Amino acid sequence: MCRWLAYSGTPVLLETILYRPAHSLIDQSLHSKMGVETTNGDGFGVGWYGPDSDDGSPAVVREIGPAWSNRNLREIAGHVRSPLFFAHIRASTGTAVQQTNSHPFRHGRWMWMHNGAIAGFHRIRRDLALAVDPRLFPDIEGSTDSEMMFFLALTLGLEEDPPGAVARMVGLVERTGRAHGVEFPVQMTVAVTDGARLWAFRYSSEGASRSLFYSTRVDTLRALHPDMGFLRGVSDETRLIVSEPLGDLPGAWNEVPESTYGVVQPDGDEMVPFVPQAA
Known part of the structure; x- marks a missing residue:
């Protein structure tokens, strides 16, 4: 499997979080402690938003x-600052180790x-590929299930309704998988x-x-750990979502409940139950 993190908040150098x-x-x-594999060495990537993008698109570097x-x-992490x-x-689950799969x-x-x-x-890749909008299909570059999920979500309305689109994507994958005898797709x-x-989603067909x-709210962490200099330099709206905690600071990390999604947004964060939908 893999490990990932998402950061939103006060602009910081990437190295502040990555290293x-x-x-x-x-x-x-x-040295992953909670992943299926201890070592995750089959490629990596970073993507960030900055002030100089004319169309609002992120920069992405993958290796x-x-x-x-x-x-x-x-080098990038020491010089790029992003909000x-x-x-x-x-860690590959079977598809090739190549740049377009990172x-x-x-x-x-x-x-x-x-x-x-x-x-x-x-077994179900062909059926899923045929469900992708033909206008989007040429933009699929790699061979992973992860990218296929992304383009199915785009097909099913990600730009208008992200939670609904992801729910419909999962519903489609589960229906297709079970039609091919896959119990927990x-x-x-x-x-x-x-x-x-x-948005961040945690879900599996088998409920595991x-x-x-x-991360805990910054104002709460400041009260718990007034000596932490990093906490003084970031806003109360700063959030981290991670596959596994970046340290053992007491009170800093909270597990996302099973079958739940959260949204980090300017007008208030939310945590909502996640249920697949019929596509």
């Missing part, structure tokens, strides 16, 4: 090697990343953003989803 925490995503690429030794990632960014380290995936201003798998993907934690709002956590 400095005790159990940073870079450390997790070698096929491990994150822990990549000098270009270290919203994704980072992902990959996350995050981008389409226009939208960005998507995934941990998990579609069970029996090799979907295992996922997903992050998706349009550059303004951030991969780990996902969100």
Whole structure:
């Protein structure tokens, strides 16, 4: 499987989140504690939003090697500052280790990343591909189930209704998988953003989803840990969503409940039950 993080809040250097925490995503690429695999070395990617994009689209850098030794990632992280960014380290579930299969995936201003798998993907891939809008299909670059999920969600209305589109995507994958004899087709934690709002989903067909956590409100953490300098420099709206905690700071991390999605947005965060829908 994989490990990922999503950051939203006060603009920070990427290295502040990617490298400095005790159990940073870079450390997790070698020493994951909660993932299916301890090592996640089958590629990585970072995507971020900045002030200079004319169309609001994010910059995305993806590589096929491990994150822990990549000098270009270290260089980017020390010089890029962003208010919203994704980072992902990959452990392949069977598709090729190639640049186009590394996350995050981008389409226009939208960005998507995934941990998990579609069970029996090799059996149902053709049926799922035929369900993608023909106008979107040429933009699929890789061969992963993760990218297929993204383009199915785009097909099913992601730009207008992200939670509904993801619910319809999951419903379609489950119906297709079960038609081919797959009992539990979907295992996922997903992050998706349009550059303004951030949605994160935790769901699996068997009700035993991969780990996902969100950070405690910054004002609460300041009260708990007044000596933490980082907390003084970020806004109360700053949030992190992670596959596994970046450290063991007491009170800092909260598990996302099973079959739930959350949205981080300017007018107030929400946590909502997630139920697949018929496409």
